[in-house]
Amino acid sequence: MIGKFDAIVVGAGPAGSTAALILARAGLKVILLERGEYPGSKNVSGAALYGTRILHELIPNFWEEAPVERYLTRRVLTFISPQSSFSLDFRTTNFDQPPYNGFTVLRPKFDRWFASKAQEAGALLVPATVADDLIWDGDMVVGVRTRREDGEIYGDVVIAADGVNSLLAKKAGLRRDLDARQVSIGVKEVIALDRKTIEERFNLQGDAGVTYEFAGSVTGQVYGGGFLYTNSDSLSIGIVAKLASLVEKQVKIYELLEEFKSHPSIEPLVRDGVVKEYSAHMVPEAGWRMIPKLYSNGLLVVGDAAAFNLHTGIFSEGMNYAIASAAAAAETVKQAKAKGDFSSRSLSRYRRLLERSFVLQDLKRFKRAPDFVNNPRLQNVYPITICRAAESLFKVEGSPRRKVAKVVLGQLREDNLSLWQVLRDAIDGGRALIW
Amino acid sequence: MKIVVCVKQVPDPNSVDVDPVTGAIDEERLIYVVNPPDRCAVEEAVRIKEWLGEGEVTAITLGPPRAEEALRQCLAIGADRALRLWDKDMESLDALSIALVLAEAIKGMGYDLILCGAESADWGSGQVGAAIAELLGLPQVSVITELKMGPDGRNATVQRKLERGEREVVECPLPAVFTIDASLNEPRYPSLPCYVEALMREIPSIGLQDLGVRRGSLRIETAPKILGISLPRPRPKKVFTPDSKLSAFQRIDAILSGGVVGRKRILIEGSPEKLAERIVRFLAERGIIGY
Numbered sequence: 001m002i003g004k005f006d007a008i009v010v011g012a013g014p015a016g017s018t019a020a021l022i023l024a025r026a027g028l029k030v031i032l033l034e035r036g037e038y039p040g041s042k043n044v045s046g047a048a049l050y051g052t053r054i055l056h057e058l059i060p061n062f063w064e065e066a067p068v069e070r071y072l073t074r075r076v077l078t079f080i081s082p083q084s085s086f087s088l089d090f091r092t093t094n095f096d097q098p099p100y101n102g103f104t105v106l107r108p109k110f111d112r113w114f115a116s117k118a119q120e121a122g123a124l125l126v127p128a129t130v131a132d133d134l135i136w137d138g139d140m141v142v143g144v145r146t147r148r149e150d151g152e153i154y155g156d157v158v159i160a161a162d163g164v165n166s167l168l169a170k171k172a173g174l175r176r177d178l179d180a181r182q183v184s185i186g187v188k189e190v191i192a193l194d195r196k197t198i199e200e201r202f203n204l205q206g207d208a209g210v211t212y213e214f215a216g217s218v219t220g221q222v223y224g225g226g227f228l229y230t231n232s233d234s235l236s237i238g239i240v241a242k243l244a245s246l247v248e249k250q251v252k253i254y255e256l257l258e259e260f261k262s263h264p265s266i267e268p269l270v271r272d273g274v275v276k277e278y279s280a281h282m283v284p285e286a287g288w289r290m291i292p293k294l295y296s297n298g299l300l301v302v303g304d305a306a307a308f309n310l311h312t313g314i315f316s317e318g319m320n321y322a323i324a325s326a327a328a329a330a331e332t333v334k335q336a337k338a339k340g341d342f343s344s345r346s347l348s349r350y351r352r353l354l355e356r357s358f359v360l361q362d363l364k365r366f367k368r369a370p371d372f373v374n375n376p377r378l379q380n381v382y383p384i385t386i387c388r389a390a391e392s393l394f395k396v397e398g399s400p401r402r403k404v405a406k407v408v409l410g411q412l413r414e415d416n417l418s419l420w421q422v423l424r425d426a427i428d429g430g431r432a433l434i435w
Numbered sequence: 436m437k438i439v440v441c442v443k444q445v446p447d448p449n450s451v452d453v454d455p456v457t458g459a460i461d462e463e464r465l466i467y468v469v470n471p472p473d474r475c476a477v478e479e480a481v482r483i484k485e486w487l488g489e490g491e492v493t494a495i496t497l498g499p500p501r502a503e504e505a506l507r508q509c510l511a512i513g514a515d516r517a518l519r520l521w522d523k524d525m526e527s528l529d530a531l532s533i534a535l536v537l538a539e540a541i542k543g544m545g546y547d548l549i550l551c552g553a554e555s556a557d558w559g560s561g562q563v564g565a566a567i568a569e570l571l572g573l574p575q576v577s578v579i580t581e582l583k584m585g586p587d588g589r590n591a592t593v594q595r596k597l598e599r600g601e602r603e604v605v606e607c608p609l610p611a612v613f614t615i616d617a618s619l620n621e622p623r624y625p626s627l628p629c630y631v632e633a634l635m636r637e638i639p640s641i642g643l644q645d646l647g648v649r650r651g652s653l654r655i656e657t658a659p660k661i662l663g664i665s666l667p668r669p670r671p672k673k674v675f676t677p678d679s680k681l682s683a684f685q686r687i688d689a690i691l692s693g694g695v696v697g698r699k700r701i702l703i704e705g706s707p708e709k710l711a712e713r714i715v716r717f718l719a720e721r722g723i724i725g726y
Binding site: 002031037038109124125126129146148149150151152153276 | 452463464466624625626627628630631632634635
């Protein structure tokens with residue numbers, strides 16, 4: 001048997017590495033378990049890393065040493081119909097200064113680097129080891145059981161950073177089985193293209209980058225969307241689709257990705273690229289309502305395991321919530337260690353810290369967003385209506401022009417949408433996102 | 436019994452991505468692992484130690500700091516000690532110079548048995564084990580698929596892998612060098628305590644000077660250089676046409692066999708000197724080498 005640890009962190013993604021880093025720096029004896037051969041080998045993400053302030057606080061000027069791809073100065077939201085697309089394109093030079101607003105990263109590299117920082121701080125990283133059960137002493141969690149022989153590890157506290165399908169949170173009775181309506185499936189390809197081509201195609205300079213998000217007929221009748229991010233010398237392109245909707249419509253998600261890549265607005269962007277990676281993963285998307293109980297005696301749940309993921313249509317973020325929640329968990333553990341009390345009463349401070357931080361505030365504030373995003377008209381009707389309306393507005397064919405309102409109303413009628421319905425959806429959207 | 440196992444860290448073949456046009460390897464994507472037959476060699480050494488109930492297994496590698504990871508895998512399987520040899524002069528050594536450095540280190544630590552993987556997954560020259568045996572003046576049995584220790588640990592019976600599925604059983608006195616085929620065993624999935632202990636160990640690293648090897652004795656400048664890497668292109672396939680002089684029956688027979696003719700084999704036996712002489716004569720007679 002191996003000796004006892006102060007803290008056992010399960011999962012070396014951004015959440016796990018943050019917790020391990022902070023606790024190791026505080027002088028605690030920390031073990032960081034990772035299921036994959038190395039951190040970042042098993043998880044999947046877009047990946048755009050926003051909210052860099054908190055990482056900057058942990059590792060000042062982290063972008064100078066971390067394997068980040070491009071800093072983000074441009075963000076595009078595109079509605080697409082089968083033949084056309086309509087984009088809202090935001091770019092600013094305010095985001096090209098340190099501490100940048102966001103970066104694209106490749107998780108196999110980034111997570112590996114991040115875990116190495118926790119290692120440098122003194123945490124013991126144990127890769128290729130799956131922890132899938134808890135060890136109890138009465139109603140207190142006192143360790144984890146790994147799949148290796150003699151695989152028990154004991155510690156004062158366990159931090160479950162084991163991802164969306166957290167086995168530990170489930171074993172502790174903090175969450176139920178995942179519901180197909182609460183999760184999406186994301187598939188992603190990393191497509192290699194040389195730097196110069198990327199800079200030309202996406203109108204970028206130097207290390208600046210862009211993220212595209214797509215809504216509309218990307219996913220056919222299935223609920224979901226697409227994304228395309230620029231890395232240094234590759235593109236990350238993918239589809240995220242509601243699991244329940246995929247099942248209902250009997251659609252295979254990789255077919256959606258192929259269709260997406262061959263869309264007339266996308267194909268020129270990825271042309272001649274070579275697919276280097278293909279990956280798929282579940283995404284917790286139900287926001288506020290999906291959050292499990294966050295702690296029990298001797299156990300804290302952080303990151304995706306706690307469903308800290310915000311998907312509102314205009315934001316699609318997870319890593320910043322993972323890092324912030326793990327930082328709160330680590331602070332809680334530091335205090336608990338000082339008091340020598342790891343009971344759920346003592347660990348309840350974790351929830352209070354999260355309520356004060358942006359993590360629970362954002363998720364609560366945008367709690368209506370998942371329903372709004374799953375509105376069938378928003379998913380599959382409006383984006384196409386917008387594209388068609390734009391088409392008739394810009395079409396020049398020698399007949400008298402109509403004013404915008406006429407065009408839009410005509411298009412709504414053509415698509416069998418009542419003005420009343422549209423207004424109601426707009427109010428829903430407003431309540432979800434705007435006020 | 437002191438067993439020394441030579442291991443090498445190699446890129447996992449699944450992670451090697453060769454650009455079809457330029458032949459360049461994408462180094463960023465490489466994932467390093469212990470050369471698979473070397474892992475089996477460590478496993479076998481640990482099994483021998485367990486079977487004898489005594490002994491010491493040392494894993495030794497020549498490689499950069501990242502190769503420490505490979506040694507940790509060996510410690511996790513059950514090696515008692517690990518040693519890394521590294522120096523900036525060791526960066527581009529050929530197989531014979533690598534063997535020279537390894538042999539020097541092994542000489543210093545004492546041995547009853549030396550195990551190596553039969554060949555590495557990256558360059559695959561298969562020379563290092565043989566060269567170590569030569570440098571230390573030891574018998575060598577190559578590409579073994581079975582190993583049985585004699586009861587007193589003074590000899591071993593091993594099975595060698597020959598061409599075309601054949602096997603040869605050899606009895607060999609120890610100390611000796613055995614090179615291991617990956618089919619010898621299935622390395623264990625280390626227990627958590629062994630693995631964690633291996634991850635926490637300090638691994639010593641020593642250079643040429645510590646070994647007392649002169650830089651001049653290594654073939655640094657004359658080592659073979661890589662001029663380029665390219666994917667193999669398929670060779671144009673010869674269309675088989677049976678000899679028209681043959682009888683109809685023989686022609687049908689030839690067509691059915693697809694023109695494949697059984698390979699001729701000659702098995703020669705004798706002292707190493709005699710065997711080498713026969714091989715050279717054989718090659719000279721066919722004009723493959725001048726003699």
